[in-house]
Amino acid sequence: MEETEQKVGMLGSGSWATAMIKMLGDNQKKKKVLWWIRKEEDLNYVRTYKHNPTYLSAVELRIEPKNLFTDARDVIRQSDIVVLNTPSAYLKAALHGVGAEDFKGKLVVTAIKGIIPDENLIVGSYLSKVYGIPAENIVVIGGPCHAEEVSSEKLSYLTIAAKDTVKAERVASLLRNRYINTVLSTDVYGVEYGAVLKNIYALAGGICHGLGFGDNFMSVLVSNAIREMETCLTAIDPEADRDINASAYLGDLLVTAYSQFSRNRTFGHMIGKGYTVQSAQLEMNMVAEGYYASACIHNIIQQYDLELPICNMVYQILYNKQSANLEVNNLASKLS
Template identity: 40%
Template sequence: MIEFGVFGGGSWATALVKILTDNKLIVNWYLRRTEQAEAIQNAGSNPDYLNFVTLNTEYLQCSSQKQFVAQKSTIILFAVPSDGLSDLLIGFDRKWIHNKAVLSAVKGTVGEEHELPSAYISRQLIIPNNLQGILAGPCHAEEIGHRKKTYLTIGAVDPHWQQMLQACFSADYLDVRINADITGIEWAAIYKNVVGLVSGMAKGLRYGDNFIAVLVANALAELREVLRHMGSNAEILSSSYAGDLLVTAYSTHSRNRLFGEMIGRGYSVDKAKDAMNMVAEGYGATRGLYQTTRNFPLKLPILQTAYRVLFKYMPVLTEFKLLEQKLT
């Protein structure tokens, strides 16, 4: 019998738990805070994130014990912010999940080495390639919560596991696609958060739709070059790549877009971070991607603009005036 062990208590984790329990799959859900675990189990909803979503507690067991969730489950699903992954795995015994499939829904780079989440998890827990996968795509948690039509992407190399996961996550409002390009999808998921930030900065600076359209068109070209240098020859005009970028750049649900908009409106980086009660993955993603690509023979003006504003504290309007001259 399939039992998912979900690690993470935010909006994204909540949306994924909703999908699985709606599909009558048993979910053992690890939540760091005992009070949150008890509240969800008792009320059938997450009081902190997506509290409008009703969860089927008949198929749900919440716990604040990592070992219980890991050992009881047959498939492990990590759905935490990238900067929380290393802390989550502290004290996580690889023996708990020996020979179990591991799925990452983490978007961002991890640690000072800026590792991809799948690579970090594989190294820490010794997960073979055929038992590892990722979950991505243009899929805001809020719209999944409202059962709006969504396309998810399962990244995995093993055909049997691809089909099994596709069945687990499919629903009348969910179209699940399969893609073996795990590395390319993860880098695309990182880069799109940078684009969301810069698009938000443009909106905060009162640039219009015409400019943002040019910005996004250039971002797609940047993404193609980044992926090629990362070893992916993906056709990016699909939901797994361009779709994820577009929704992050334009959607009002995008935390990265909101964070960037606050910067454009004059908030300092620190004040914008303090004002948000959810993690904007693009902040760390900008640093990780910049550090990873800085020695590549590439022109990445959008990424460089984000980095200079966020980490060099350059004036956002000055940087955008420079960016205007570099867009095509």
């Protein structure tokens, strides 16, 4: 029986979106890939040279020139599966002019590891609230998976979470290839919130490193962080089938906290070195999702009356402009 061609639309042209275009291109399953690129000059460059001029520029991309668009609505309407892969702070702008009817009947995948800042909602919840997308049609992609390593074809693992594992497998089968392994999960909220939290913890690790703390302290920080994450995820969704030591939680936390490619660790390191939030944001060419996530998780801490001292430390430094040195030393007395 002939395999049915699936149409996959990618919204976003940053490093992670570019890496996923490469994954899709290197997967042998029959499909049509459509790509929304915000800047017309970048689109024209990709069309001509098969490379993204701004992110992962050395990577050759297998995509048909006719399948590149600057109108997100065109991509969504023509796709069976829509992958949202912009920074969380830019998702609203990317979907400007898109209506609920455009998403009707689509499987919508969020590869965004962040919070919609002024909504204080994870992406899945935002999609349900604003566009009426049923929860069963939302799929979440988790790590651990840095775009830079994917682009150089280093063996990596993705966690694909959906309420229906058949739908999770439908997405996984399009991404899986010789250097990408996939794990299926039904813990949709846990995988998405876990991705948000690990960015905050990586930012905390960067702050500590910037202040001169070493690997011994970092290991204690991370071991406390995974326990904090479990506390938070259990409060949000206590009934989920979840192993906090799985790669989507502990694995993603470790790579984000320690890797040279982690933008959240880099952002935190700059804060620890004395940069203001604004100056650190200006110097970085990429968005550190942990900054926006910190405010949202602070609200969750208050809502559920949780004790999450690492998250609280990051919030106090970033939003209340407290001394990083004083806050970390105060935190150190609470770690075990």
